Amino acid sequence: xxxxxxxRNLLYDYVQTEMxxxxxxxxxxxxxxxxxxxxxxxxxxxxxxAMPQEVETANMAMDQTDWDSLHASIMRKxxxxxxGSNRYLWREIAAPRYAIAAAVAIAVLGLLWFxxxxxxxxxxxxxxxxxxxxxxxxxxxxxxxxxxALLTGLSNLEPPSDSPIDLSVERKxxxxxxxxxxxxxxxxxxxxxxxxxxxxxxxxxxxxSAPEAAQPPDIQIIRSDIRGQNxxxxxxxxxxxxxxxxxxxxxxxx
Amino acid sequence: xxxxxxxxxxxxxxxxxxxxxxRLVDRHMKRxxxxxxxxxxxxxxxxxxxxxxxxxxxxxxxxxRGEAEFTTWLYRIVVNLSLNAVKANKHRxxxxxxxxxxxxxxxxxxxxxxxxxxxxxxxxTDLPAxxxxxxxxxxxxxxxxxxxxxxxxxxxxxxxxxxxxxxKKLRLKLGFLREEIA
Numbered sequence: 001x002x003x004x005x006x007x008r009n010l011l012y013d014y015v016q017t018e019m020x021x022x023x024x025x026x027x028x029x030x031x032x033x034x035x036x037x038x039x040x041x042x043x044x045x046x047x048x049x050a051m052p053q054e055v056e057t058a059n060m061a062m063d064q065t066d067w068d069s070l071h072a073s074i075m076r077k078x079x080x081x082x083x084g085s086n087r088y089l090w091r092e093i094a095a096p097r098y099a100i101a102a103a104v105a106i107a108v109l110g111l112l113w114f115x116x117x118x119x120x121x122x123x124x125x126x127x128x129x130x131x132x133x134x135x136x137x138x139x140x141x142x143x144x145x146x147x148x149a150l151l152t153g154l155s156n157l158e159p160p161s162d163s164p165i166d167l168s169v170e171r172k173x174x175x176x177x178x179x180x181x182x183x184x185x186x187x188x189x190x191x192x193x194x195x196x197x198x199x200x201x202x203x204x205x206x207x208x209s210a211p212e213a214a215q216p217p218d219i220q221i222i223r224s225d226i227r228g229q230n231x232x233x234x235x236x237x238x239x240x241x242x243x244x245x246x247x248x249x250x251x252x253x254x
Numbered sequence: 255x256x257x258x259x260x261x262x263x264x265x266x267x268x269x270x271x272x273x274x275x276x277r278l279v280d281r282h283m284k285r286x287x288x289x290x291x292x293x294x295x296x297x298x299x300x301x302x303x304x305x306x307x308x309x310x311x312x313x314x315x316x317x318x319r320g321e322a323e324f325t326t327w328l329y330r331i332v333v334n335l336s337l338n339a340v341k342a343n344k345h346r347x348x349x350x351x352x353x354x355x356x357x358x359x360x361x362x363x364x365x366x367x368x369x370x371x372x373x374x375x376x377x378x379t380d381l382p383a384x385x386x387x388x389x390x391x392x393x394x395x396x397x398x399x400x401x402x403x404x405x406x407x408x409x410x411x412x413x414x415x416x417x418x419x420x421x422k423k424l425r426l427k428l429g430f431l432r433e434e435i436a
Contacts, residue, residue, distance in 0.1 A: 012414040043425035044418060050374065050428070051393050067284065070301055074279050074308045078272065081309050186273045 002026045007037060015044055069175045069208065075182055076205075136187055141239060143180050147200050148235040150174060151226050154207065157219055164213035174207040196234055203231065260324045267315055275315070279308050282325060286332045292390050293336035295375060303339055307331045326404045333391070333405065337383050377427035385420030388413050 007030045013019055014027050031038050062070075150173050157165065181197045181204070189197070203225050210218050226232065260281070266274030286307060290300040310331055311318075318327060378386050384406070391402045392413070399417070403410045 008418070009411065009415060012418040040418075040422050044421045047421045047425045047428065048393070062284075062287075070287070070304065071276070071279055071283060073301070074283070074305050075272070075276055077305050077309050078275070078312045081313060183273075186276070 002030050004030070004034065004037070007031075007034070008040075011037065011041055011044070015041065015048065065172055065175055068179055072175065072178045072182060076201075136184070136189075139180075140184060140189070140193060143177065143184060143197075144235050144238045146173075147177055147181075147204075148232060148239065150177065150207075151203070151231055151235070154219070155223050155226050155232065157223070164211075164215050165219060166212065167207070167210050167214045167219075168212050171208050171210060171212065174204040178204045178208060193238065196238055199229055199231060199234070203229070261320075264315070264318070264320075264324055267312070268318075272312075275312055278324070282328055283308075285325075286328060289329060289332050289390070289395055290336045292375070292394050293333070293379075293386070294339050295379075299339055300336075303332060303335045307335055310335075322404055326401065329391070329405045330407070333387055337387065340379060373428055374424065377424050380427060381420050381423055385416050385423065388416045389420045389424070392417055 007027055010019075010023070010027060014024065019027075031041065150170065154170060178201055181201050185194060185197050185201075203222070206222055206225065210222065260278065263274045263278050263281075267278060283304060287300055287304045290303040290307075291297065294300055294303065307328065311328055318324070322330075378389060381389065387406060388402055391397045391405060392399060397405070399410050399413045403413045406413065
């Protein structure tokens with residue numbers, strides 16, 4: 001005869017799974033004489049019969065845009081966490097002699113960078129030449145064009161002074177562009193494009209997280225961000241770079 | 255989606271390939287969101303938990319030795335974060351009569367069944383942590399007891415014991431079931 005404690009440890013299996021016939025008989029013999037175990041068994045069977053019979057993931061009401069946005073948020077947080085770790089690591093290893101050496105190195109590099117950018121020379125030097133492969137250039141150009149179209153539209157928005165404005169389309173586009181931008185940044189890009197995509201990512205994030213029915217002040221903040229960072233000019237320059245046309249400006253602001 | 259594909263991406267991610275980790279996020283994001291949502295019943299909180307879980311996973315990926323499947327390891331992180339959130343936000347549990355309450359609705363589920371499911375979900379939050387974990391993972395997420403034991407790092411016997419106890423407690427909490435007991 002099985003012990004009470006041993007039977008209780010097997011009751012879940014008895015309810016759920018196929019059991020060794022000999023063991024099953026032992027359990028049933030025990031149940032015939034144990035009201036507590038029988039009662040508990042009935043309770044568990046009843047609850048199991050009330051449980052959802054089909055396992056379905058509990059993520060209703062999330063469309064593909066929502067999933068894309070969540071994915072982008074996750075990757076952004078990972079990037080931010082990495083940046084934080086790198087800053088921490090820097091603090092850990094910094095010692096006065098390293099700090100002095102680093103300051104000297106930065107000063108030298110800064111001077112070299114300043115000297116490599118000739119004033120009034122519109123022809124890209126070999127070091128300014130975009131190094132990315134052709135396909136990436138095409139993708140970059142497309143990304144910059146779409147970004148400029150979105151930001152131009154936002155800049156030209158003239159919301160009525162007291163009514164909200166529907167930004168649902170802009171939000172959707174900006175989320176998509178954030179995903180594209182981050183994908184591009186995952187590849188090897190020239191530093192200017194990488195920086196510009198970073199600037200665009202921040203403004204896109206602001207648009208993506210704006211309320212669907214945005215108030216005029218929300219729009220004003222976005223527009224002043226676009227203006228303040230000179231993004232439309234930078235985008236025009238970047239687009240012409242990737243269209244293979246020598247740009248009229250000296251990489252202004254890039 | 256195979257475990258071998260996960261393993262390949264994991265190896266790449268361990269080398270610092272963030273794009274490979276992004277692919278892992280893509281593969282497992284929906285399922286982990288579902289797990290978190292079952293525990294916290296709050297869409298925004300579930301999103302935060304999923305984000306935090308993947309950040310933690312990325313930060314710890316160098317030390318992941320592969321003794322468990324990647325999914326097992328990931329679900330473990332999500333379950334722990336979810337229960338921490340439940341404890342911290344117990345006051346945020348949405349009352350069932352709130353029209354905004356998120357229900358664990360199933361495809362083509364009749365309205366009365368969705369009410370029962372809501373009641374089960376509410377009762378689950380009152381269970382002790384381990385019982386809640388095993389019941390959600392086994393009976394709402396559909397993992398086998400073996401998978402649950404790996405996620406929670408305990409024996410299968412422990413899982414089954416707590417399943418039985420948790421289900422028994424649920425019966426006491428679910429008034430609509432009382433009439434069905436002979």
